[in-house]
Amino acid sequence: MTRNPTSTLPLPPDAPDASRHPFAEAVEAWYGRHGRRLPWRDTADPYHIWISEIILQQTRVAQGYDYYVRFVRRFPDVFALAAASEDEVLAAWQGLGYYSRARNLHAAARSIAAAGAFPTTYEGVRALRGVGPYTAAAICSFAYGLPHAVVDGNVYRVLARHFGLSTPIDSTAGRHEFAALAEALLDRKAPALYNQALMDFGALQCTPQNPNCTACPLNGSCVARQRGSVEALPVREKRTAVRDRYFVYLYLLRPDGSLLLRRRPAGDIWQGLYEPLLLEFSSAPSETDVMGHAAWATLGPVSSVAQVVRGRLHVLTHQRLHMDGYLVRLASDAALPGFVRVEAGARDAYAVPRLVELLFEAVDAYI
Ligand code: SF4
The missing domain is CATH 3.90.79.10 (Nucleoside Triphosphate Pyrophosphohydrolase)
Incomplete structure (x- = not known):
């Protein structure tokens, strides 16, 4: 992987910080060298961050990028989105799939417009239609710097492998265990940086297939790597019927x-x-x-x-x-x-x- 010379990604502080877990330190350092520059990361506008997170819920970054750019151009703020008809919103969403996301986005935009402003607390953001704990944590940490850890598929995978956790991630016990670990590891002074770093680390370095363990800054402490169980983690309980x-x-x-x-x-x-x-x-x-x-x-x-x-x-x-x-x-x-x-x-x-x-x-x- 090469370093992006034009990157303006935030770099972690040079001096060791006793409040930062060594895991967070390593992931943030990796992010400073390899993280992706994405338009929704150059802003603290909760509307733009919200749109990007909803688009990316079931869509890969490469596909979602153009949709995001077109969507925020078509509906530049929450009031423009609220004023649109459902048909206009669905037409802008066409091709992304999972259309309930667009309908929820539209309904939530109308409730935000009626309230006059985007909510600024975790509870307020979490109460929006279509926003679960992951999306609320992402919006609140990226837009407001609030200390909430994101736990998405990338995070489950990195934590399961690095800490050698075999509790199924789709079980109640697994959800609690991973959420607690994610909160314990969170860099509370820089939650946005940490969350983005960990998500990119999972997406680019500790990938589902063929993770780049040889060049991984965490390979010395990675339990799955030491035990040879990288491909077996994370564990899932259920297979969804198709x-x-x-x-x-x-x-x-x-x-x-x-x-x-x-x-x-x-x-x-x-x-x-x-x-x-x-x-x-x-x-x-x-x-x-x-x-x-x-x-x-x-x-x-x-x-x-x-x-x-x-x-x-x-x-x-x-x-x-x-x-x-x-x-x-x-x-x-x-x-x-x-x-x-x-x-x-x-x-x-x-x-x-x-x-x-x-x-x-x-x-x-x-x-
Ligand atoms: S050593 Fe491999 S499995 Fe472990 S964190 Fe790094 S990339 Fe993931």
């Missing part, structure tokens, strides 16, 4: 060139986003299954049907989606109940899930 779902989309194109979309309902993935007519099956459908579906009877006369996507796999955290897509040319411009008519060329104004974007690309290539 469900397969089989989606067949019918892209309904009317003679006037418009298409029909509808909003996804509450209680399932992608709430509030738009999609074409969806037929869902519990196992991989045959063509006969698709053509025999009762939904066809609601469409009226059809001029032609062409399959444009076959067996496209899209993986979410707890679901594997298998998608087939058909271009269905309708013979009449009649409306369909529950659908909105979208003019040719106006499609991009509707926020859709990534899987539907892929369908659109396939339809465009076919047409």
Whole structure:
């Protein structure tokens, strides 16, 4: 790893500090040499930090970076976000996935705007919709310098390995043990520096696969390294069950060139986003299954049907989606109940899930 010569990352004090744990000292020193420069680290504005933390909850930094820049340009402060419609916020979020994050962000922005200012205490920040203990600790330490330790996946991994902890991180006992250790290690004089340093150390040095132990400043004291258990830590108790779902989309194109979309309902993935007519099956459908579906009877006369996507796999955290897509040319411009008519060329104004974007690309290539 090379040092970034333009880095203006805060450097830890040179003199040893009795209040700082040697672990914190080593991680902060590493961060001074290798930490990433990211736009949300050059600010103490809680709104910008909040947006970045919500985006990064389930998105890698490389992907989230551009979204962050675009999002804060589109909604420069919490009042602009609060004044936007849900459709505008979802459209700005399109492609990031986990859309409940955007809806929570929007609801929280409205409550902050109603209160007149961003909350300044841990309890106030934690009470915002969509903000858990990790995000509250990050916002409060980065924006206000409050002494709260962040414990995210990176932190669990580094602590489990360095201190040789095999308590499952998704157990109640594990959560308490790691939270207590994280608080004990926190550099209380520089919580922002320490938290950022530890998160970057996990993301770049003590990585899930192939951590760079040879060049690690902590390798002399790392218990997992000494015991040869690096790859086995951290331990997880549960394996999350993954469900397969089989989606067949019918892209309904009317003679006037418009298409029909509808909003996804509450209680399932992608709430509030738009999609074409969806037929869902519990196992991989045959063509006969698709053509025999009762939904066809609601469409009226059809001029032609062409399959444009076959067996496209899209993986979410707890679901594997298998998608087939058909271009269905309708013979009449009649409306369909529950659908909105979208003019040719106006499609991009509707926020859709990534899987539907892929369908659109396939339809465009076919047409
Ligand atoms: S020695 Fe390896 S496992 Fe231990 S903290 Fe360093 S990178 Fe992580």
